[in-house]
Amino acid sequence: MTIVQSAVYEPLTEQKATALAVRLGLFRDGAPLLCREIGDGNLNLVFHIVDQETKQGIIIKQALPYAKVVGESWPLTLKRAVIESNALRTFASYVPQYVPNVYYSDESLAITVMEDLSHLQIARKGLIEGKTYPLLSRHIGEFIAKTAFYTSDFGMNQQEKKKLAQSFVNPELCKITEDLVFTDPFFDHDTNNFEDELRPDVEALWEDDRLRLEAAKLKRKFLTEADVLLHGDLHTGSIFASDDETKVIDPEFAFYGPIGFDLGQFFANLLLNALSRPESERRPLFDHIDQTWDVFTSVFSELWRTESVETYAATPGLLDEVLRQAFVDAVGFAGCEVIRRTIGLAHVADLDGIDQKVERLTAKRHALRLGRRLIVERAELAGTDGFRRLFVETER
Ligand SMILES: Nc1ncnc2c1ncn2[C@@H]1O[C@H](COP(=O)(O)OP(=O)(O)O)[C@@H](O)[C@H]1O
Numbered sequence: 001m002t003i004v005q006s007a008v009y010e011p012l013t014e015q016k017a018t019a020l021a022v023r024l025g026l027f028r029d030g031a032p033l034l035c036r037e038i039g040d041g042n043l044n045l046v047f048h049i050v051d052q053e054t055k056q057g058i059i060i061k062q063a064l065p066y067a068k069v070v071g072e073s074w075p076l077t078l079k080r081a082v083i084e085s086n087a088l089r090t091f092a093s094y095v096p097q098y099v100p101n102v103y104y105s106d107e108s109l110a111i112t113v114m115e116d117l118s119h120l121q122i123a124r125k126g127l128i129e130g131k132t133y134p135l136l137s138r139h140i141g142e143f144i145a146k147t148a149f150y151t152s153d154f155g156m157n158q159q160e161k162k163k164l165a166q167s168f169v170n171p172e173l174c175k176i177t178e179d180l181v182f183t184d185p186f187f188d189h190d191t192n193n194f195e196d197e198l199r200p201d202v203e204a205l206w207e208d209d210r211l212r213l214e215a216a217k218l219k220r221k222f223l224t225e226a227d228v229l230l231h232g233d234l235h236t237g238s239i240f241a242s243d244d245e246t247k248v249i250d251p252e253f254a255f256y257g258p259i260g261f262d263l264g265q266f267f268a269n270l271l272l273n274a275l276s277r278p279e280s281e282r283r284p285l286f287d288h289i290d291q292t293w294d295v296f297t298s299v300f301s302e303l304w305r306t307e308s309v310e311t312y313a314a315t316p317g318l319l320d321e322v323l324r325q326a327f328v329d330a331v332g333f334a335g336c337e338v339i340r341r342t343i344g345l346a347h348v349a350d351l352d353g354i355d356q357k358v359e360r361l362t363a364k365r366h367a368l369r370l371g372r373r374l375i376v377e378r379a380e381l382a383g384t385d386g387f388r389r390l391f392v393e394t395e396r
Pocket residue numbers: 038039040041042043044045046059061100114115116117118122237238249250252
């Protein structure tokens with residue numbers, strides 16, 4: 001690959017992104033290139049560049065010095081681009097089948113150049129259309145189990161783990177999660193965003209001392225437990241899927257945190273999709289929750305038994321305790337994510353896209369009751385069947 005001199009930061013345009021791809025030697029000479037900015041996320045620019053003859057494409061993702069969804073009034077570190085490309089490379093060393101190939105990255109331009117995954121579909125979009133993605137949970141369960149185990153004190157040299165954790169210290173992006181997932185939705189904060197009709201339900205949440213205490217405990221875990229390298233934002237909009245392939249993208253929130261966090265985010269986004277469906281079409285979502293947990297526990301347990309580097313790994317009861325705690329935490333984190341995607345700053349199309357206002361408000365009220373009980377009753381769920389039970393009990 002051609003080496004280009006690193007440049008001073010400037011936001012790319014479609015023209016400049018094309019010129020960069022040519023300078024990097026990513027296309028054959030004279031290829032007729034078409035570039036479009038396709039970013040639909042909250043934070044970054046994403047350029048899709050395709051050779052019109054061969055149909056081969058690449059993606060150039062660039063961080064902006066602010067959060068795109070809010071604008072320049074919310075400055076945001078460009079370092080998130082380095083975190084993202086390093087996380088993709090780290091994950092690729094354990095599960096290359098589940099992440100896009102990174103071709104190039106440049107810290108000063110805050111870009112990651114990666115494999116074009118346009119043959120797949122963003123899982124959130126597909127799930128909203130009613131797709132089921134039969135292998136999604138098998139793949140995500142394995143992705144989480146392997147990345148968690150191999151980056152933990154049980155799966156890697158413990159001195160090396162500390163260095164790796166240092167390289168993923170990600171204070172600004174963690175602060176977004178600390179605020180938007182764990183704090184603001186539980187207070188009358190100006191980042192919150194919900195329909196007027198939901199105000200009585202939301203005010204009831206804000207006055208719920210039991211809920212606030214449990215949300216505080218979950219936030220404390222997120223702040224303090226440097227257990228494994230997390231993706232940090234593993235919602236269904238961060239996953240490309242088809243019937244037989246799954247790729248995880250967008251790990252700019254990666255950091256060392258509690259093992260249950262990615263599981264909880266994924267569970268929550270499956271639940272958010274279930275909340276948008278009629279009862280008769282929800283089953284695949286609950287089956288995905290079961291399957292994610294089953295695959296996660298079996299892959300993680302096998303690695304623990306066969307590859308652990310920690311003397312205490314064989315101590316009877318320890319693995320069970322790690323898995324039990326991971327599950328309880330995941331349930332609580334899922335509850336926080338369900339609530340924040342309903343009344344916080346960043347919503348999801350699964351709920352906001354319900355056209356009929358009455359149905360939409362009904363689904364959102366259901367989400368608030370479900371999220372609350374996931375948080376408050378997380379220790380009593382006793383297995384993934386508990387998600388079904390709470391879902392039904394909170395439907396009314
Ligand atoms: N490797 C890729 N291949 C094809 N499209 C991509 C790729 N990465 C991102 N995209 C597109 O860009 C959108 C935004 O990307 P994402 O990484 O989620 O950005 P953000 O960090 O702003 O949320 C995705 O929803 C997808 O449509």
